[in-house]
Structure formats: structure tokens, C-alpha cells
Amino acid sequence: MLTMSSCRINKGSRHHKQPPNILFIAVDDLRPQLGCYADPIVQSPNIDKLAGSGVVFNRAYCQQAVCSPSRTSLMTGRRPNTTRVWDLKTHFRSNIPDVITLPQYFKNNGYHTQSVGKIYHDPAKAQDAPSWSVPEISAVTKKEGKYVLPENLQKKSSKAAASEQADVPDNAYIDGQVADQALAVLKKIKDKPFFLAVGFRRPHLPFSAPKKYWDLYDRNKIPLPVPYTLPSNIPVYARHRNEELRGYSDIGFNNVIPDAKKRELLHGYYAAISYVDAQIGKVLAELDRLGLTKNTIIVLWSDHGFHLGENDLWAKATNYELDTRVPLIIAAPGKERGVKSDGLVELVDLYPTLAELGGLPVPEGLEGTSLVPLLTRPGQPWKSAVFSQFPRPWQYKGEPETMGYAIRTDRYRYVEWRDFKTDAIKATELYDHQVDPDEVNNIANIATNAALTGKLKQQLHDGWQRARPVKPNLK
Template sequence: MELHSQMRPNVLFIAVDDLRPQLGCYGDKVVQSPNIDRLAKLGVLFNRAYCQQAVCSPSRTSLMTGRRPNTTKVWDLKTHFRTTIPDVITLPQYFKNNGYHTQSIGKIYHDPRSAQDSLSWSAPEILVVTAKKGKYVLPDNLLTKSSKAASSEIADVPDNAYIDGKVADQAVATLGKIKDKPFFLAVGFRRPHLPFSAPKKYWDIYDRDKITLPAEREFPTNVPSYAGHNSQELRGYTDIGKNVITDEKVKELLHGYYAAISYTDAQIGKVLDELDRLNLTGNTIVVLWSDHGFHLGEKGLWAKSTNYELDTRVPLIVAAPGKKQGIMSNALVELVDLYPTLADLAGFQIPDNLEGVSFMPLLTQPDMPWKSAAFSQFPRPWMYKGNPNLMGYAMRTERYRYVEWRDFKTAEVRAVELYDHRLDPLELNNVAELPANAVKIKELKQKLHEGWIKAKPIANVPKRL
């Protein structure tokens, strides 16, 4: 990708809901994701990227404002950041203020109409609210009273019978309309968020009989129970409820998740193809990210909303003109870093008060020393009223995941978790209570309390003149 020196780079900003890094380009041997894999060959794939809170609105708010959840005060699905930090300039708003046409198609902020932010965009948002008809096409599912029907759906229909096909069609059409001016086009896909609805041809990619069950499906006994949950998001679907999730149902759900990824991957391919057809790829920064990861029955957990690796680690690919291609970086990066990074790549001054770090240097030197830690958090109980009782603060270093559960009002530490990823990559054994780890706990506790500022790669970031 060559930078056209007289042109400001465009930005194609692709969001995928609930997508964990289970993709071909991340080494997965099951999921078929040829279009995302193609994008990875054009840019830098970040192998250790983390969200700041593993649920839709808090994560997206953090990314889009460049602030962490304790600054945005958005820890739930209802609070709008304009009520807590009303004058904040969002990432697309910053591009708009610098002369870009900014536009949103699909899910970029959280789903409801009340969660949108018109100040971010140059034009009205398109397909930002998911109707039930976009999630389902079969009458049995459309006729249920609740917005949730079956947890998955297979139908022999064209791609644009579902919402993500419609989003891709709109993105393709919009690219043709805005191609002659610098643009920031945000395109948000819903699947593989539940329900796992996808056209039949994507289900047909996979043989359910060959799908393997999670290795460990019991929640660990040496952690506080509130560190996990009862998979309430999945249990809201009519075919799940309070039922025991059988092996057969687990395989059906895994099959659906994989089919939903392949469906969304195909839609992403359509948008990338149009970028190529319009000769825009050489001057466009393409970013693909997910708002958080996802559990698929591991440790008995389904969906997101924990502080664990499977929920906080996300796929992140950045393909930028003049930067490295087909490279993986193992540097610790965070979604809150995307705002300063994209501003940097566009040649803008990075705004003050952002709480992330531009990782633009990693796009030319992917293995350079970088952050010493990434930070996430999650409240308990989830779906709290007023204020939560506890806030779990998690820190991921090169080797460890350290979590403190603190009283929300007093900040008193109620419980601690420690996982050694060299010995326990599945985070099954909390070793915080082992006497041999007392010194390490003290060290990690201090590092967590010092926070993200002390974890920055200060010596490695070029000073802006």
C-alpha cells in the first residue's frame, strides 16, 4: 500500500461485534475467514490486543472517546457518555473537525437509538438500530413476543436477508458516493453476536460432527463466584432458558458462532473488494476490531462480561499506507489506543487528555519494546441499579493476569486473582494465595495501582515537535 503524498488518507473503520480472535490469520484451524485473513496480509495483526471493559457500550465508548471506563463513567448499557463527559470530542468527530466526511453504517456505538451520537458524523447514521427482522427471517422466530427467540437460525436466504448483508450493501454504495473526498467510514457488523443467525451456505462450511467441545467446562473453585456469571445473555434465548446446555446444544452453538463469523467475513470481503475496485485501497487506512472477546462454554461461561482473557482479548488488524504488511506484533496494545493511533496516522496532532497511546511506531517496528501492561475492568453485579457493589480491575502483563475485586464505594480489596499464562494459559488455576507468589502479588498490586500511565512505552514513542 503506497501513500499518495498529496492526499490525506481515508479511514475504513470496521467493527465486528463479539468476535474473539478465532480466525485463520490468528492460527485457528477451524474457522474459515478468508477475507479478514486477506486484510491481515496487508497490514499488522496485533496478537495481544485488549478491550477496556468486555461488554458492548462501555468498550465502544472507551474506544470512540479515547478514555477509559472510569473516566467515561460508562460501565453499563444505558449511560450515554454525553451525560458524563458532554464536551468530549469523539474519534470520528475529531476527523470531521479536521475536514473529513465521517459516516456510520451498522453498529458502531451501542445498538439503541438513544445510544447514538450525531455529533460524530457528517451525515445521518444508517442501519444503526437492529430490528428483530434483521436478526431473524424465519416466522417461528419473528412471531415470538420477546426480542430474543432462538439462539441460532439457519435459513436458505441471500446474505442481505439479514442485517449484516444490508450493512455491506450500504457500505459498498456509500463508498461510491464519498470516494472523491477524504472520509472516515465506520462499518459495524452484528454477527457473531447472538443470535447466531446466518444463511445456510455459511453453516454448510462446517461439519458439526467434527466440532470439538471445550476442554474445560467447569468454573474454577478457587475464585470468587462473582468473577463468573450464569451466562444470563445466552439464557435469555427461548431454546436455552434454565435448561442444562447439553453437548449437542454446545455443538449447535459453536456451529452457529463459526457460521456467523464466516458470514460476516464474506460481508467484509464485499467492502474490501469495492475499496479495491474504486482504487482507494492505496490511500486508505483499514482498521478491523472487535469490542471484546467471547466465551463459548469454556469454564462453563457463555458470552462476555468477565475480566478473563477470552473476554478481554480482541482481534485487531491495522493496514496503513506505507506501513508493514503481513506482520504479527506481540506487543500489548489496547482498544483505547486506536484514537491516538489513527490521529497520528492521519498526520493530526494527538489531542490532549486521551488515555491511550499511539502505536503507530509498531506499524513499522512490530517487535519493538512497548507497553508493560494492558488494563480492563468489570462491575458486579452486572445489570446493577444505581452503582455496582464491586469493580473488578484486571491487568494483563506479558506473563500474568492479575485481578483485584474492590468495593465500589470504599475501594477495599475483597478478592484477588492471579493467573500465570506460561503455566496456565486457560486461566483455570488462581494462584494468588500461594505463599510462593507473595512477592509477585506485591509487585503486580503496585503496578495495577500505578495504572496505565506508568505502563506506557514512554521511552519508545517519538516526541512530536
């Protein structure tokens, strides 16, 4: 690893090699539903092309499956119980005011850092000026960016229809505007080392996209979710009542969604993915046109996964596999290309990974593990487990009443629901992914599984530090 002095930008040296640029691409609510993750329906050619130039992480997980806590964890390199951000309202600097965020660390080491689109959570008060060299661009979403049709714009609520298609150009919606702005920024900063974060909002609800992306799919050929229901032996707070989706004007509040509406929603999710994929393609093409690709580390990530009707769940906000597993692609100069890794990894790992790839010392206090070894040997043994959590009730005031802590190993998902004040265990869940990949059979309280449950319980309580690879810097 290079020393701090060798990787700070030295403008007085004619022979100094420019540090690698970083293009940091965030996609909101995108589960691993991409061609490079073997989805047979989606059309995502630009992300798939990026996958061919880097490493695709098949088993990457967020730390809490909702926007602000997940993004806060990633950007600070700390887990939710350290940031104490478990909701959508708390700003991390109210709890850890002096923390150096990921882009801020690069800014402090001579990089130009800039943000276009959604990187932190949406509201203006959720932004973080110390992270960036210049003010954020399009960091807050307005209703006009989500909708273009008058019937949706005229509704008083910020939530109108759950999906929208309109025969309009890409930049009629917010993500097309973000792509245009990112291209303009790239032209301005191309001659200086940069950390450019570009955040796209689809396929977050509403599933709005120009008509040409809807036209890529035949709605009747999109399969409906398998009609499993969640197991009966789980606590009521392990799931939710689809509040996020039910807030849209065309859904209703009876929690019964007809098949025709389900197909429309699925169609919209696919269209939104293809729309964002096209915008990402524009940014990657401009990076290449400017001759920057060879010296740029490209990271593509989503803040969490998403349910699309599986187990009667829509959106995120659980501890289950579909909500916590995310797409993650890293393409770095000199590293493996077009390969996949099955190592268990986490979004909190991105901070130390990028620090190391950038030739910077990994700061103390980070709660992730650098993934650089997996970029050179993707199949090597890695973490024994990854960790997520989710509070109940959701959207509480003050501290949560109950916190669900989840551990995902190679084979199992184990969840403990604990009283947040006393830490007493209130309920447990255990799923065997070898025989139950849809997590529909909670086997935690079966007597014959007592030894297994006890082992996973201990592993969860031992925590993330014990789950790290023995030699994380093995090349």
C-alpha cells in the same frame, strides 16, 4: 508529525495531497477466532487477506468486556472510569458532554465522517450525532434483521432461538444489508477524504447466517470446549450464570446445555464469522475497485472477546482472557504488511493511533498510546501491561457495588475486586499464563507467591500511564 494547519483539508491548493481515508470496521463479539490468528477450523479468507496487507496484533485487549462501555472507551479514547460508562444504558455525553469523539475529531479537521451499522451501542438513544457528518445508517438492530424464519419472528420476545440458518441471500440478514449500504456510501464519498465506520453485528447472538455459511462446516468435526470449571477459590461475582445466553428460547434457565446444543452453538458461531467475513470482503473489494485502497487506513476490531463454553461460561462480561482479548488488524499505507506484533495493546490506543496516521496532532486527554511505532517495528519492546475492568452486579442501577480491575502482563493476569465506594480490596485472582493459559488455577493467595502478587498489585495501582512504553514515538 504534521502540524494541524498542514493536515486540514485545503481545497484551494491544486498540489495538496489528499489525507488518507479511514475505513473503520467493527465486528460484534468476535474473539480472535480467525485464520490469521491460527484457528484451524474457521474459514475467514477475506479478513485473512486483510491481515496480509497490514499488522495483526496478537495481544490486543478491550477495556471492559461488554458492548457499550468498550465502544465508548474506544470512541472517546478514555477508559471506563473516566467515561463513567459501565453499563448498557448510560450515554457518555451525560458524563462528559464536551468530549470530542474519534470520528468527530476527523470531522472537525475536514473529513466526511459516516456510520453504517453498529458502531456505538444498539439503541437509538445510544447514538451520537456530533460524531458524524450525516445521520447514521442502520445503527439500530431490529428483530427482522436478526431472524428471517417465521417461527422466530413470531415469538413475542426479542430473543427467539439462539441460532438460525435459512436458505436466503446475504442481505436477508442485517449484516448483508450493512455491506450493501456501505458499498453505496463508498461510491458517493469516494472523491472526498472520509472516515467511514462500518459495523457488523454477527457473530453476536443469535448466531444467524444464511445456510451456505453453515454448510462450510461439519458440525461433528468442531471440537467441544475443554470441560474445565472455574477455580473454587474465586469470589462468586468473578463469573456469571450465562444470563445472556439463557435468555434465548431454546436454551432454558437451568444452566445445563447438552452437548448437542453446544455443537449447534459452536457451529453457529463459526457460520456467523464466515458470513461477516464475506460481507467485509465485499466492502474491501469495492474499496479496491474504486481505486481507494492505496490511500486508505483500514482498521478491523472487535469490541470484546467471547466464551464458547470454556470454564462453563458463555458470552462475555468477565475479566478473563477469552472475554478481554480481541482481534485487531491495522493496514496503513507505507507501513508493514503481513506481519504480526506481540506487543500488548488496547482498544483505547486506536484514537491516538489514527490521529497520528492521519497527520493530526494527538489530542490531549486521551488515555491510550499511539501504535504507529509498532506498525513500522512490530517486534520492538512495548507496554508492560494492559488494563480491563468489569462491575458487579451487572446491569445495576446507579453505581456498581464492586469493580473488578484486571491487569494483563506478558505472563500474568492479576485481578482485584474492590468495593466501589471505599476502594477496599475484597478479593484477588492471579493466573500464570505460562503454565495455566486456560485460567483455571487461581494462585493469588499462595504464600510463596506473595512477592509476585505484591509486585502486580503495585503495577495495577500505578496504572496505565506507568505501563506505557518509555519512548512511544520511537520509529
